[in-house]
Amino acid sequence: MDLTSPHPFWLSKNGLLGVYPSLNSNVTCEVVVLGAGITGALAAHHLTREGLNVVVVDRRDAGQGSTCASTALLQYEIDTPLSQLIEIFGRKDAERAYMVCHESIDKIEQLVRDVRADCGFQRRKSVYLATRARDVKLLQAEWQARRDAGIVVTFWDQKEIEARFSFSRPAALVSEQAAEVDAYRLVHALLAHAAAQGARIFDRTVIDQQESTKDGVRLVTDRGYVIQAQHAVFATGYEVGEFLPKSVASLKSTFAFATEPLTEFPGWWERCLLWETARPYLYLRTTEDGRAIVGGEDDPFRNPERRDRLLTKKAARLEELFRAMFPKMDMEVACSWAGTFAETKDGLAYIGTVRQMPRCYFALGFGGNGITYSLVAAEIIRDALIGRNNSDARLFRFDR
Numbered sequence: 552m553d554l555t556s557p558h559p560f561w562l563s564k565n566g567l568l569g570v571y572p573s574l575n576s577n578v579t580c581e582v583v584v585l586g587a588g589i590t591g592a593l594a595a596h597h598l599t600r601e602g603l604n605v606v607v608v609d610r611r612d613a614g615q616g617s618t619c620a621s622t623a624l625l626q627y628e629i630d631t632p633l634s635q636l637i638e639i640f641g642r643k644d645a646e647r648a649y650m651v652c653h654e655s656i657d658k659i660e661q662l663v664r665d666v667r668a669d670c671g672f673q674r675r676k677s678v679y680l681a682t683r684a685r686d687v688k689l690l691q692a693e694w695q696a697r698r699d700a701g702i703v704v705t706f707w708d709q710k711e712i713e714a715r716f717s718f719s720r721p722a723a724l725v726s727e728q729a730a731e732v733d734a735y736r737l738v739h740a741l742l743a744h745a746a747a748q749g750a751r752i753f754d755r756t757v758i759d760q761q762e763s764t765k766d767g768v769r770l771v772t773d774r775g776y777v778i779q780a781q782h783a784v785f786a787t788g789y790e791v792g793e794f795l796p797k798s799v800a801s802l803k804s805t806f807a808f809a810t811e812p813l814t815e816f817p818g819w820w821e822r823c824l825l826w827e828t829a830r831p832y833l834y835l836r837t838t839e840d841g842r843a844i845v846g847g848e849d850d851p852f853r854n855p856e857r858r859d860r861l862l863t864k865k866a867a868r869l870e871e872l873f874r875a876m877f878p879k880m881d882m883e884v885a886c887s888w889a890g891t892f893a894e895t896k897d898g899l900a901y902i903g904t905v906r907q908m909p910r911c912y913f914a915l916g917f918g919g920n921g922i923t924y925s926l927v928a929a930e931i932i933r934d935a936l937i938g939r940n941n942s943d944a945r946l947f948r949f950d951r
Contacts, residue, residue, distance in 0.1 A: 557859075558886060558888055559619045559620035559888045559890065560619075560620070560807070560809045560844070560886055560888055561618075561619045561620070561621070561623075561733060561734070561735035561736075562614075562615060562619040562735065563886060565733070565735055565736060567612065568614070568735070568736065568739040569613055569614075569739040569742060569743060571587075571612075571613055571742075571752045571753055571754045572753060572754075573753055573754065573755040573756045573774075574608060574753040574756040574772055574774075574776050574778070575774070575776065576776060577776055577777045577778075577779075578606055578751065578776075578777075578778050578779075579778075579779045579780070580604045580605060580606040580751070580778070580779075580780050580781075581603045581604040581605070581780065581781050581782065582598050582603050582604070582605050582606070582780060582781065582782045582783070582784060582936060583605075583606045583607075583608065583768065583770060583778050583780040583782075583783050583784070584598070584605060584606070584607045584608070584783075584784045584786055585608055585609075585758060585770075585783065585784065585785050585786060585787050586607075586609055586616070586785070586786035586787045586788065587607050587608070587609035587611075587613035587614060587738070587742060587752065587754055588609070588613075588614055588616045588617060588618035588738060588786065588788060589614075589618045589621070589734045589737065589738050589921075589922055589925050590786035590788060590914050590916055590921075590925040590928060590929075591607055591609065591784070591786035591914075592607075592613075592614075592737070592738040592739075592741035592742050592745070593662075593741060593925050593926055593928070593929040594784050594786050594914055594925075594928065594929045594932060594933075595607050595741070595742065595745040595750050595752075596662070596666070596741045596744060596745050596929070597929040597930060597932075597933040598784075598929075598932075598933055598936065599745040599748040599749060599750045600748065601933060601936075601937050603936065603937075604749070605745065605749070605750040605751070606750070606751045606752075606753070606778060606780065607742070607745070607750060607751070607752045607753065608752075608753045608754070608756045608758065608770075608772075608778070609753075609754045609755075609756065610754075610755070610756065610757045610758070611754060611755065612754050612755065613738065613739065613742055613752065613754045614734075614735050614738040614739060614742075616788060617788050617890055617891065617892065618734050618735055618738055619734075619735045620807075620888055620889070620890030621734045621735075621890070621921070621922070622807055622834065622836060622844050622846045623731060623732050623733065623734040623836075623922060624677075624729070624731060624824050624826070624834060624836050624919075625656050625659060625729060625730040625731060625732055625920075625922055625923060626652075626656075626677055626726075626729050626824065626826075626919070626920050626923070627649060627652040627653035627655070627656060627702075627726070627728055627729070627920065627923065628649075628652070628677070628679070628726070628919075628920060629648060629649060629652060629898040629899065629919075629920060630894065630898040630919050630920075631897055631898030631899075632689065632692075632693045632696075633645060633646070633649050633693060633696040633697055633700065634689075634692040634693045634695075634696040636648065636649070636897070636898065637696060639897055640897075640946075644946055646699075646700040647943065647946060648899060648946050649697070649700060649702065650700065650701075650702075651927055651943050651946070652920055652923045652924070652927065653702060653728055655923040655924075655926040655927055656728055656729065656730055656923060658926055658930075659672070659730070659732070659922070659923070659926055660672060660674070660730065662741075662926075663732075663737065663740075665744075666740050666741060666743075666744040667740070668736065668737050668740030668741070669736065669740070670732055670733045670734075670736040670737040670740060671731070671732055671733040671736065671838060671839040672730060672731070672732045672737075673730060673731050673732075673839060674729070674730050675729050675730055675731055675821070675822065675823055675824050675836070676725060676726065676727060676729060676821055676823040676824070677725070677726040677728070677729035677823060677824040677825075677826070678707075678723050678724070678725050678726075678820070678823050678824065678825050678826075679693075679723060679724040679725075679726070679826055679827070679828070680712075680720045680722075680723045680825065680826070680827040680828065681720055681721045681722040681723060681827070681828050682720070682827045682828045682829035682832075683721070683828075683829070684721045686721065686722070686828040686829075687721050687722045689828060690706065690722050690723070690724055690828070691706070691722075693724060694706045694724055697724075702726070702728075703726070703727050703728070704724050704725065704726050704727075705724070705725040706722065706723075706724060706725075707722060707723045707724075707725060708721075708722055709721055709722065711723075715820035716818055716819065716820055716876075717817065717818025717819075717876065717877055717878060717879060717880075718818070718875070718876040718877070720827075725823075729823075729824050731824065731836045731837070731838070732922070733838070733839075734922060756772055757772060757773040758770050758771070758772060758773075758778075759771055759772060759773045761783070763908060763909070763910055763911070764779075766779075766781065767779065767780050767781040767782060767783075767910055768780050768781070768782065768783040768910050768911060770783070781910070782910050782911070782912065782936060783910065783911045783912070784911075784912045784913075784914060784932055785911060785912070785913045785914065785915075786914045786925075786928075788893075788915070788916075788921075799895060799901050799915065799949070800893035800894055800895045800901075800915070801851070801893065801894055802851070802852035802891055802892070802893050803831075803849045803850065803851060803852055803891070803892055803893065803894060804849065804850045804851070804852045804858040804861070804889055804890070804891055805831075805846055805847065805848070805849045805889065805890055805891075805892055806846065806847065806848045806849075806861070806862060806865035806866060806869060806887070806888075806889045807844060807845060807846035807847075807866075807869070807887065807888055807889075807890075808844070808845055808846075808866045808869055808870065808884050808885075808886065808887035808888075809838070809842050809843070809844045809845075809884075809885050809886055809887075810842050810843045810844075810845075810882045810883060810884060810885055811842065811882070811883045811884075811885045812840050812841040812842055813841050813842065813843065813880065813881070813882055814841065815880075815881075816837065816843075816877075816880065817877070817879040817880055818876070818877050818878075818879055818880065819837075819843075819877060819880070822837045824836050826919075831847055831848065831849035831850075832847060833845070833846070833847040833848075833869070833872055834846050834847055834919075835873070842885065843873070843880075843882060845869050845870075845872075845873045846869070847869060847872075848865040848868055848869055850865075852891050855891075858889050858891070859889060861889070862887060862888070862889045863887075865889070866884070866887035869887075870884060892921070893915075899946065899947055899951070900915055900916045900924040900927065900928060900947050901913060901915040901947060901948075901949055902914055902915065902916075902924075902927065902928045902931050902932070902944065902947040902948070903931065903932075903935070903944060903947065903948045903949060904949075905949050912932045912935065912936075913949075914928035914929070914932060915928075916928055927943070927947070928947075931943065931944045931947065
């Protein structure tokens with residue numbers, strides 16, 4: 552599947568950061584990780600750190616699937632508000648699902664330090680805006696639900712928003728726990744660290760066949776080479792449909808643009824992350840080199856050609872919304888791009904095994920907080936493979 556439009560921002564900005572060979576022989580290992588994007592890189596890092604013999608394969612160059620198109624806002628919020636998730640799963644499990652994601656941002660920050668990744672990681676506050684007056688009640692219910700869960704969050708009314716921004720909204724929730732990152736650079740830092748610990752990484756390697764065997768998993772590439780592993784981790788993201796027996800998510804197209812570097816951000820309080828209650832929602836962040844990134848205008852995904860044809864129109868609409876919010880900002884659009892992502896019905900990731908493929912683990916961090924879910928998946932799968940109990944695994948199981 553073509554996951555991005557031709558010129559995703561992070562790839563255009565950074566270029567080719569790492570070079571790995573394609574697989575040209577048969578190999579055996581304890582764990583094979585399919586996918587060398589942010590999910591596969593996190594999984595490979597966690598598994599290699601435990602001393603497991605790991606092979607990573609990707610059909611593209613490493614990090615050049617959905618990762619290089621990600622706007623990479625690191626937020627603990629799940630696409631389903633906590634107040635609504637409580638109605639679906641009960642208070643205990645819903646609160647824990649939120650806290651798992653909340654904790655993952657601290658863990659990502661520590662991971663960045665551990666591997667000494669130069670990836671633009673920056674702590675930010677996150678402001679969740681009520682798009683319409685009728686959304687205020689939703690934010691009030693969400694404010695109470697998060698406070699009850701022990702999450703630090705502040706409620707702002709319209710006057711408090713207008714005192715900090717160049718736009719007005721009826722209300723907002725302000726969270727202390729958020730960050731931004733260049734996920735593409737983080738991928739290459741993680742893969743380099745895993746390779747230094749013994750992981751073998753092969754990109755431009757297409758898996759044509761996979762089957763469960765008595766002793767594990769057997770994969771065959773399009774060139775006829777065989778990977779024999781005790782276990783497989785599928786970190787193929789939105790392309791998982793060709794491996795998973797049953798679809799668990801719906802595909803969407805999202806659109807974004809990045810500005811040229813700005814010297815000032817008038818009307819943008821503390822360069823916080825911004826997103827809103829409307830669905831689909833507008834979302835905004837900045838970068839370490841002073842750019843604004845603006846995304847949204849999501850559409851159901853039908854095919855890459857239709858998605859890419861819509862890019863000019865969608866980017867123009869995003870620019871219009873941005874200029875209405877920040878009329879004093881002297882900005883110029885540098886590039887625009889589109890990507891494909893997926894949503895689940897309840898907003899939770901799918902992590903773990905399915906009955907038909909007991910030696911295969913799936914790390915499907917779908918939704919608006921996919922990178923935090925990827926960290927959660929790496930921990931759950933690592934624990935399963937080394938025999939360590941992880942009480943959070945049940946929250947994201949396929950048969951929930």
